[in-house]
Amino acid sequence: MKQKILVAGGTGYIGSHTTVELQNAGYEVVIIDDLSNSNIEVLDGIERITGIRPEFIKLDLKDKEGTREALKAHPGIKGIILFAASKAVGESVQQPLKYYRNNVVTLVNLLELMPEFNIEGIVFSSSCTVYGQPDPENLPVTENAPIKPATSPYGNTKQINEEIIRDTIHAGAPFKSIILRYFNPIGAHPTAEIGELPNGVPQNLIPYLTQTAMGIRKELSVFGDDYDTPDGSCIRDYINVVDLAKAHVIAMDRMLGGKSLDNVEIFNLGTGNGVSVLELINTFEAATGVKVPHKIVGLSLIHISEPTRRVESDRNTGRHIGFGLEMAGKTARTRYHVIGTFLVTIQKRGAKVHY
Secondary structure (H helix, E strand, O other), X not given: OOOEEEEEOOOOHHHHHHHHXXXXXXXXXXXXXXXXXXXXXXXXXXXXXXXXXXXXXXXXXXXXXXXXXXXXXXXXXXXXXXXXXXXXXXXXHHOHHHHXXXXXXXXXXXXXXXXXXXXXXXXXXXXXXXXXXXXXXXXXXXXXXXXXXXXXXXXXXXXXXXXXXXXXHHOOOOOEEEEEEEOEEEOOOOOOOOOOOOOOOOOOHHHHHHHHHOOOOOOEEEEOOOOOOXXXXXXXXXXXXXXXXXXXXXXXXXXXXXXXXXXXXXXXXXXOOEEEHHXXXXXXXXXXXXXXXXXXXXXXXXXXXXXOEOOEOOHHHHHHOOOOOOOOOHHHHXXXXXXXXXXXXXXXXXXXXXX
C-alpha cells in the first residue's frame, strides 16, 4: 500500500475518477466532500470498480476546525488533491462572492493545516481559463503563455489560488505543489459506474447534450455560429476524464517520490486537438442514432467571457511528468467521450435507450 491521500471533492466528476485511479495505483484514499454537487452513491460506483470503498467524510472544507478534526481522525495523510470548488462560469458572474468564499477559503484552510499534519504536497486543480483568449502567436498554448486578466470570477479564483500557492511555498512552507491546468474534461469511466451526472441543470456541454438526447432537457442551445472556425461553432480541446485522472496520480507520484524539479510546478493537460460544438453533436448522433434537438442562439454573458478557439499543447507534461495521451483519431476519441457520458446518464436515470 502506498501513502494515504486526501481527495478534496472526491465524489465529484473528476474527483471520483481520480479516486479510482489512485486506488488502482495502490494509494489509500480519504475523501472529503460536502455533496453540494455530487451524490453519495458515487462511493458505490467506486467500490464496484476497484473493490475498495474509500473513507468518506461529509464536510464543508470552509470549516477550518472541522477540517482539522477530520485530519486528526485520519493520521498519516501525505498528499492532498484539491478539486473541491464551485466551477460554473455563468454562476460565478451572477454570484461572485460565493465563488471567492468557496474556492479561496477552502484552499487557504488546507494550506494552513498542512504543516500541522506533516502533509508533504498538494496537487491543485486549476484551469485553462487562466490563459484567457490566447494571442495567435501563443497558439498552441504552453505553460509559458502569458496569464491574461480573468474574464469571470471563477477564472479569477483559479488565478488567485495559483498565486496563493506560489506565495505560500516561496515564503518557506514545508511542502510542494503541482498545479495542473486542464481544459475541458469529458467522458466517463468505461464501466459507466461513475461519470458526469451533476445535481440540477448541467453547466457543461456533454451532460446537457446527453440529457437532451434522453428527453430530460427539451433542447440544447449552441451559442453562436459565426466564430472564426470551420463550422462557425466554438472549438475546445476536450480531454477524457480517465486520462485526466491518471495524470493526477502521476503528479502525486512525482511529488511524493522526490522527482519534482521545483517546489511549485505547473503543467497543462490537454490533447492539442480541437473539436467544435457542432462536431460533438454530429458525432454523438452518428454514434448513437439518437437525434439531439438543438438550435443556434446568440452569445450570452457566460460565453462572451470564454475564448473562441482554444487548442492546447501537452508537450511539457509529456516530457516532464511522463504522461502521454493516446489518441485513436479525433473522431473515434470524440465518440468515446460522448458515449461514456451517455451510458452513465442512461444507467443512473434507469432509462432504456436502444441504438
